Every structure is written in C-alpha cells, then in structure tokens.
Amino acid sequence: MAPPAVVAAFATVGVPLFTTALILVPRLGLYKATGAQHAVLPKPVSRLDGRDILTIILLIVLKLAQKVFGLTPPLEPSADRLGFDLPALSVTSTLAIDDDDLLRFDTATSPGSKKGTSKASSKSDPSSSPSAENNRSLLIAGLINPLMSILLTNRNLPIQPFGAVNTRNTFTFLDPEACRNPTQVLDPTRGITVSASIGGPSNRGRRVKRGIEFEIHFEVEALRRGDTSPTVIFKQVGAVLAFLPRNTQPLFRDLSSTVAVEGVGEEDEEDDKETEWTSADGEIVELGMRAPKKWAALCKDYNPIHMSSILARAFGFPGKIAHGNHALARAVELVARDPTRVVTPGLTTADKAALLLLRSDDGKETPSVLEVNFKRPMVLPSRLGLEVADVKGGFALRVVKNEKEHLTAKWTKL
Secondary structure (H helix, E strand, O other), rough: OHHHHHHHHHHHHHHHHHHHHHHHHHHHHHHOOOOOEEOOOOOOOHHHOHHHHHHHHHHHHHHHHHHOOOOOOEEEEEEOOEEEEOOOOOEEEEOOOOOOHHHHHHEEEEOOOOOOOOOHHHHHHHHHHHOOOOOOOOOOHHHOOHHHHHHHHOOOOOHHHHOOEEEEEEEEEOHHHHOOHHHEEEEOOOOEEEEEEEEEEEEEOOEEOEEEEEEEEEEEEEOOOOOOOOOOEEEEEEEEEEEEOOOOOOOOOOOOOOOOOOEHHHHHHHHHHHHEEEEEEEEEEEEEEOHHHHHHHHOOOOOOOHHHHHHHHHHHOOOOOOOOOHHHHHHHHHHHHOOHOOOOOOOOHHHHHHHOOOOOOOOOOEEEEEEEEEEOOOEOOEEEEEEEEEEEEEEEEEEEEOOOEEEEEEEOOE
C-alpha cells in the first residue's frame, strides 16, 4: 500500500497533470498552432467545441506560467522608440456555417428569438428556424473570433492574452449579401477560408498610455453559388490593448498634437464635435448578466472579464463586462429592423441606412465599412440608450448611459 504522502502528492499534482494530458493529447493540433509562426487549424474555426476552448484556456495558463519562469520572449522596443516590434504570426482555417450558427447569432442579438438546440429541432420546428428579419451583418465576425484568441495564445508572441481587450474594429463588407446570408449565397461544396495575422515590420505594436495596442487582420474568402473562382467577401482589422506596467520601455509619450494617439486624430475629434445625435426612437440596448454566455456560444470568447465578476475586478474592471461586438450587433439589429423608423434625423439619413443595411433597388447590396470604437466598458447588467446621426456617406450610431458614450460606430459606403 502506498504511503499517505505519496497518495496526497499524486492527488495534488498527478491527477491535474493526468487530466490536462487527457485533454491536450487529442488536441495536439491546437498546441502546434499556438507555437508555429504560420499555422493551419486542423478543424473549422467555427466548429471548435468545449474541449477545444478548454485546451486554449490551458494553453493560456501555460503561457502565463512560462512568463513567471522567464521563458517567454521579451517585448522588444521598436527602433523609433514609439512602440514595439512584434513577430509576424498567422493562422489559417476553414469556416463552416449552418442554421445552428444563425440561431446562435439570433439568440444573442434578438431578445425575442428562440434558441435552437440542434439541427433536427430547427428543421422540425418552424418557430425555431432562423428569422429572415435579422440582419446578421456581424455573423461572420463572431464566428472567426477564436482566431484572435489563438494568435494571442501563440507562445512566440510576448503578450499575455488574459486581460487584453478589443478597443476598436473596422469591418469591411465586400460582399454584404454573402456575409448576411452565407448559407443561401455561398457554394456549400467549396469551403470558406479565413486567415488572421499579427505583427511583422508593417504591423508593429504602438505604445499607448495604458500599455501596448496592436492590430489583428482577418480576411475571409469564399465562392458564391454559380461563380467559378472564390473572392474575398469580408475583412476585419481589430485593435487589441494589452496592459503594461508604467515603467515598461519605451515609456509613453503624448504626441497627440502631431499624430493620432489611440486611434483618435484631430480630424476625428472635429467630426465628433459636429455630430448631432438623436435618440433612435427610444430604442434600448439591454444586456443582462447572461448576455456574455449567449455571445460566447457563437464567438467562443470566454475571457474571464466577460464570464466572472470576481475575475473582472481582478483585472481592474468594476464588474463583469459585456463583449463590445455583442453590444454593437444588438444595436445594428435594432436599426436594421426598420431604418426609416429608427433613424429619425432626416429622410436622407434613413435612406442611407436602408441602402447599407438592406438590398438596394437593383438587387445588389452596397459594399460598406463599419468602424467601431469602444469607449467605456459596459458593466453588466446594463441598459443603454441607442442614438443615431447623419455622417458623410452613411450614418452613425452610439450606445450611451448617463450621457456617457460606451461605443460609437460609423457605417459608410465603401
């Protein structure tokens, strides 16, 4: 019989290690992807399951442990001392989309929609099928989101994923119809390819007041039904802020008088001053305590700042916060249901919103760009007012609480 000390040691160390091995060994593909300079996922990014997400979380913990023991690569200042040189990393995957994905998006963005639990239920119960009324412009953005976590988890990147936040996004809808209705428009016999990249000489990290801000670039390529060659249908540039100690070199220098800092330049500030905001017919963006779980079911983002009030406070937030893209998607859906009712500043603005969100008169949809800035964390539960405004080439929206902006967005024709 083994001595009690040996049993206790095995229970304390051996069991967790054995459990971790059982999870990681079947998913060596993910382990390799988070250690390679240019990786290819072994399965569609939209088909990562709970065990895959748990594997990514364990790999994030492993990366944190490597930092504790000094095994992570150093964060190197750039030659101009204004930022940091980051290694060029990329990951490529396929994207599978079905009615269950549409239902998950609708459940998260439309409070009145019904949740589908399986393909069988969505086919047998018409009331649980995806609603044609939903816009779903941000569906693909949600589905490809795990690639951001995988890149941040890469052991060659000298940045820790825990606590990193998405500060702004630029979504380019080159084929809006394919983005909103992929199951109807795209050829199901040919795969959808998505790639994400970070770092390199042309994509350095910038030193900002709170740490380092850097960009992750996404590109989605697909084949429309009836076409002979695939085309790029969607692009995204996501800015991520990772917090650093104040004494990290290079130190932050405020150059706002000459260059844009943290994504805001003098021209942008002037535009903000001239924007005349109007309530979107009293619409409210409501996000409850369970909202992050619904959005995470689609985007697989289980960052602790979204899942746990206690852990969010540990990272300096007042409490559990909403996913920024989730709040944006809900706001977009509210506007898209009836632009002529919600967008009230004038007929011209409503017409532009309808043009960007709906099908145009000639049957084609207008390529467009949606730019969003996340100004303040949305601590849950939250009820935020939705406001709209007219801007050159499109319309703007923002969500506010107590007259403070939490996110602002501008949607314009490409």
